[in-house]
Amino acid sequence: MAPIPFGVIGTGWITDSYIVGAHATGEWLFSAVSSRSAETGKKFAAKYASANPNINVHTSVEDIAADPSITTVYIASPNSLHYSQAKTVLSAGKHVILEKPATANLKQLEELFALAYSKNLILIEAYRHVQEANFKILKSAISTKLGAILGARLDFCQLSSKYNDVIAGRQPQVFSRQYAAGSLVDLGVYNVSAAVDLFGSPDKVDYVPYILPQTDGADGSGNLLLKYPTFPVNLTISKIFTSTAPAVEIYGEKGVLVAPTLTDIESVTFIPSGKNTTREELAGPKEPAELNLKEEAADHARIIQTADWEGVKKWEALSRGVVKITEAARRQNGIVFPGQEFEG
Template sequence: MTTRWGILGPGRIARTFARDLRLVPGAELAAVGSRSEARAAAFARELGFASAYGSYEALLADGSVDAVYVASPHALHVEHVTTALEAGKHVLCEKPITLRASDAEELFALAVARGRLLMEAMWTATHPVVLAVRQSLRDGAFGTPRHLHAELGFVVDAPPEDRLNDVALGAGALLDVGIYPLTFAHLLLGEAEELTATAVLSESGVDLGIAIAGRYQGGAVATMHGSMSSWSSRRADIATDRGRLVLEDFHHPSHATFTPTAVGGTNDDVDRGASVRFEGAVPVIGRGYAHEALEFQRCLAEGLLESPLVPHAQTLTIMRQMDGLRAMVGVRYAGDG
């Protein structure tokens, strides 16, 4: 089955996604739409899209487009996803799907009513290495998880009007990068029972860095960090009662490593066994974004209205967590109640 893809909003993340999309079997690069015809044409030439449009409306009116990847700024997702669904398109929307959970609920309801697949582009949840780690933990291969730590951060060097700095467009470390550690913890530990956070805010009210602590099911705790003002290690560690599991770059993992610890060790006398490296059940394609497209296309082929790997309930759970954390640290967007 061929899926004819359209890109709405040819920005940085759309370019990265499109490069991986070219590697996906069954994906046809059909069209790109931008508010600038010149920008759309340049993007189409660079990445091999068949058509380019100088408006989103023209893209969505193209009958050759089956599915649309929405890559506009967060604050515009509700408008653009709604328009795409009403135009009869299936939609893969960049994360976070909306600024708040209530908006996401409305979009999912609309998608179901229209009989269209709507999936958040949370590619971490479709990544082969992350899936392998999750399954191995569920199978008890590494013991019982007791603590998870994950961090992701980079330095934003952009003008105030850039979407990464503009609170009106949904800027902030939590929604841009903190969502990844939160999702990673949710995938591996289950739903959080309690979350708390502290953050550093800019003068305009954008969270530049956020630290989150959580308690999870089964007696596990987690520490998570997202930053737009510092370069983090991008590492994730899961400590269990039998050893330590490490992903050196959990955002773009190539593998995971488990190092067992012998029973009876103490804080001062630890006997560690040989580390075991393992990868996903299938090779990582490109930068890893291809796997969300593969999952989306699989769901289309099977007639599913939501992905089992990125279900609506999971997206809404993380959105509600971020709603609570934003309120806790004092980050507000237009439209917040």
């Protein structure tokens, strides 16, 4: 099949990563960019001129949505714009790859999927870490190595370069409720999506956030407890400190699975229960850091090219599970995003 011609909304580092990974699959061709600044858009497009010298530059979402040279749009704008921009692109008849978090609440997510299905279009939220080969090895080992699950810990704690702005009294977008941001819905979607993919949806959610006093009420870190029928899963999330402990531990009657990180996993170790046991390394090769979005881009292309609606439903179920948890956690703590107040 010919490569899928696609456009992007947003010119940040994650967009670069997606384009590089997408081109590495051989299944995509970057063909259009939308930026508020024409100059920024031109500079961004110029980086990829060797792959495509005819990249269209737009300065509005409406224009890229109407661009006849593309069939798909990857959206990586600020969180608060995801819903409206995805709605515009879908309404114009384009498939959408939507960076996480897809939407701020379930109502918005359901509306976007309903619109996509009504137009026979594909909408996928981009969860790159659960697409990684070693994450899939970790998932498989839960059923083959552990026996009955006793509990788990999934952490993602990464100091943001923008935290110094917060300390200095400024309000960066990633620490602002005005932009539907904060630790839980930014980094936290990694932990939460991993938990839902590995264990399914929990019965109960409890979130204890640290609300940054210098901000408009955004959470800088927090502890999220997911309660399953027979075991708990603890998630620590932070954009204001970095943890040095292993990010993943899954406990079972027969042993424990350990991974050093939740993304870009290089090692998956099974440690059997008991003394004097031999550790077993399960991980295989991983993509290099510069191609860490290649695996998800390959799956996105496959789903679009083959009209794999079962695949769409799979990722929709994950998106629904994640937003239900984050919305419940925010509701518990009164973390309300403008224009997205809780109902009931």
